Amino acid sequence: MNWRLSRFNVVALVFGFSFLYLPILLLVIYSFNASRLVTVWAGFSTVWYRELWNNAGLLDAAWVTLRVGVISAAVATILGTMAALALSRYGRFRGRTLMTGMVFAPLVMPEVITGLSLLLLFVAIDLDRGFLTITLAHITFTMCFVTVVVQSRLLSFDRSLEEAAMDLGATPFVTFFRVTLPLIWPAVAAGWMLAFTLSLDDLVIASFTTGPGATTLPMKIYSQVRLGVTPEINAVCTILIAIVATGVIVATLINKRRDVRRIRDEQMAAGR
């Protein structure tokens, strides 16, 4: 019985993960294709990567994307963490329902609507569209994700630690920076990572809120993809995947090492 069940599980896992990874794998493989025809394999080559290096438009877009990502993720992390604190620590306040709604609605709100509404706001207040407006828009839609990540950590957080700090004479301000923040730090960092990735990834909202001179990488990729599949785009995608994969794997390994160390410390403490 066990053997049959586990065979079913193996099939499900293999099928599921192939579905998730084969397309990405093929994309990476074909970025090394010598032929311009992406579907015909004509031998290994790194020509498209070299070509990429000379594509000034693409490099510019990448630079814009990176700056938008770093700035918006930083602001979104601060605001999102504040919102998470507000929602999980200050039980009832006037307008809490509205706030909850405003935090959670953007998570599922179609991007076209978020993009459209922000653009119309910028037009109404007559703000020049460009780098700034994209950044503002990205802060708005990513901070909600930060809130969710940080809030889930705060909910599992032992409140008596904060009470102990205050009991020992720490002001709320000191308590936050010396006790709360160090303990929720992994969630805050994860929130920043998430906000940064979402910002790097966004096409729709950036397309709505952009102006002349501020083209992000996804917008650039999109406009080229619409013209058809090209090996240069495969190469760009491969580089992005490599960066993200490296980042996530490194983060996971660091976490894992910390966990292993913590467990070892705990065991030593228990065994004395």
Add this chain to the structure above:
Amino acid sequence: MAPMKSLGSIRRDFAPWSDRDAKPYILFDGVTKQFGEFKAVDDLTLTIYEGEFFALLGASGCGKSTLLRMLAGFEAPSRGNIVIDGEDLAGTPPYRRPVNMMFQSYALFPHMSVEKNVAFGLRQERMPRDQIAERVDQVLRLVKLENYASRRPDQLSGGQRQRVALARSLAKRPKVLLLDEPLGALDKKLREETQFELADLQHQLGTTFIMVTHDQEEAMTMADRIAVMDQGKIVQVATPEEIYEAPNSRFVADFVGNVNVLEAKVLRAEGGRMSLEAAAGFTIETVNAVDASPGQTVFYALRPEKLRISGEPLTGSNVVAGEVWDIAYFGHVTSFRIKLDSGEIMKVAMINATRVSPLQLTWHDRAWLQFDDDAGLVLTR
């Protein structure tokens, strides 16, 4: 060791294990369970009789739960056979076995009412609807939960949940009921009450119960026989009284109740009597001789309540002096820790039979301990 005539079961009329003709109901025959390199159960042989309340007692990781899970069919033995009522269970999946289990976590289905939970097993055997209702009603009354039939598990207290779990596992009238730490999740007061109820219920139903527990008190109060386990092996199988008063090893003596274990050398052994020279520097006379030759190192196990304590000097054999190191007052008992002149600590329990104790001992007073020649046991392992 010679069986003691005065020690036996509380139910004096029930002792199938001492009846040569009694048919074993459950048989573990050379059962081994290996997880990788680790032997959870190691070549274990054990017989349990019909109608018995049997307890597997041991520390966590001793293999007692694995044994139970093999009986229920969740684990398959690596070697050996398990037989219930003459039927070898090898290859029988859990859902076709004539045993039911009460889980440590209770494992109540959270999306079903109490009634549905209890009826679950009956529905699996396609019992007619009206019979199911009748049986559910009957077992719920047995555990005094007839008014809670439509509640969901999360609307019940811990004690009530425990009863539902019990009712559910009894509903199918299994040949054997397995209980995995049945009282582990209850608080102390409730645990004490439930112990007696569970034992009564078992006598009333006559079903064979096998219980796994790490709590010696639980095992002692409920079981007809106890198997003390360590590292996948059974160290001793005996009635609670025998386990306490006639442990076969230091491990059992130490695991069940409190004990002072004194290292000693055999001086003389003759006519059922023995003289020992304790390493702490005094002589022990005992009537409970064992097979050991003079000069051999043995252990003398002495329960704290079998020592008498005095503030006046005592002489003779079976007497040792020391200093009061610690006193703990428990109400019914006062517990002393006496530091012998050799540096060893002896535990002494004094029953407070009168309200005001005639003994006025305090910290650092000199004290003398005395015990009868039948008080302790000589152990060779």
Add this chain to the structure above:
Amino acid sequence: MAEDVGTRNAAAGSGDPEVLSSRRTRMKFRGRAVIIPPYVWLLAFFLLPFLIVFKISLSEVVVAMPPYRPTFGDPSEWWGALRQLTIDNYLWIASDELYINSYVESLWIAGISTVITLLIAYPLAYGMARAPAGLRPTLLMLVILPFWTSFLIRVYAWIGILKPEGLLNQLLIAIGLIDEPLLIINTHWAIFIGITYSYLPFMTLPIYASLDRMDHSLIEAAADLGCPPLKAFWTITLPLSLPGVVAGCFLVFIPAVGEFVIPDLLGGSRTLMIGKTVWLEFFTNRDWPVASAVAVVLVAILVLPIVIFQRYQARAGG
């Protein structure tokens, strides 16, 4: 801070209610200051824009910048401007089959995609939850990893696979299953595949979480009470994982309805999902009022599932 401690000690010593209460107010006020920045930000950049969308949906299109009227520029003319608002755009949407069809098509495509995603995600989540405990964190990371890579890239990857001369057709022809290339790209199937692929982690994770949280002894209890494995799955495992299934379905369905990139890149010109309609209306037709009205109606359609979902989550969480 030193002063604070002093106050606290004095208050604790004297038990003076007035000192205590003033201190509490101060603490409350300072603590609660964290509410203000995110609150103001969300009001300004989420709620206000949405009200503007609503207002513009009641405006008329004009050839100007901004391309609508009235604009509420001069406060003295607000009353006059207010009277120019009209519901014509909504009537226009209601009367034009194009819009109605794209709403219906969006809901329909999102619904089917959700079901397909569920059918793939459930066995995957189940396999993960039943995998050896040491392997689970790795499997979990493998499910999350694609989510961190660009959405656009992942959709783009499928173009090369699904094209008539793409890799899937090459493979199928090579192993002799088909003679003619299948037409997948620019059909609904391509969109189903795209949505399923992109949203698979959103479905898998909540289901995995609910399966992982489930006490394994429940399955053993079912077996112990005579229930064979397959039946135990239907009577115990599946009902207990329903919260995860429901959460996953909402997390896929709601954003899928408004999806733009997938229908645009994989669905071709024949599929009109509502996200794409908003985009075209806005960028190609430059009809901002109608685009706004389409968006407002979309939100109205999504409000119900969103509210149900939030209630459901709140109940499951509490």
